[in-house]
Amino acid sequence: MTNAVIETILSRSASKYYDTTATLSDDQIRELVQIGTAAPTSFHLQNWRFIAVRTPESKARLRPIAWNQPAITDAAVTFIVIGQLVDTSVIPNRLAPLVEAGVMPANMVPEWEIPARDLYMAYPQRRRDEAVRTATFGAAAIIYAARSLGMGSTPMIGFDFDAVASEFGLADDEVPVMLLSVGPERPGNWKQKPRRPVEEVLDLV
């Protein structure tokens, strides 16, 4: 089974070496994030935010609080991928464009907001879990979009969460879920590593 999407998924690897002379325009960065935000989110919450670290000055602020990882200064851009703790009171706002477009009937909005409130709002762990899920889906979409455009990417958890949150002005309800470097590569990157056998990770029931 293969097609262009599957080929993109199967050929992606985590990049180590980037073309240090390459840049992405702000419009290209916007386009990548726009594609990322096509990823699904629970109740259409869209509880994410992206900070594109792309100037030498901003990269110099990030690298020392991110384990000094070279990708941050080498790659064209590094996104701080942020998940926002679920706040279900934003749901009417998030659904308004669908209602205005005539896709969702207005009286259906409470049918999403009320169960969402009951699912999340009394449970801090669930609010945070969803922030991490949301940001991860967004990051994944950017990773594969980048690969399909011939660019490398590196998801990174090696950073100081508190330092990144304060240096880049994250709000109290925002979790810095991961850093994601993206850009044209230079030669020398490893291919995708072999995976555990499917039999080990799949239960057919």
Ligand SMILES: Cc1cc2nc3c(=O)[nH]c(=O)nc-3n(C[C@H](O)[C@H](O)[C@H](O)COP(=O)(O)O)c2cc1C
């Ligand atoms: C959540 C997450 C965090 C990661 N953190 C780092 C990191 O801080 N630095 C790094 O060089 N690679 C990081 N990686 C890349 C992984 O090491 C890499 O994806 C894994 O070894 C599999 O390699 P492949 O994706 O090239 O097949 C991270 C990957 C993920 C998904």
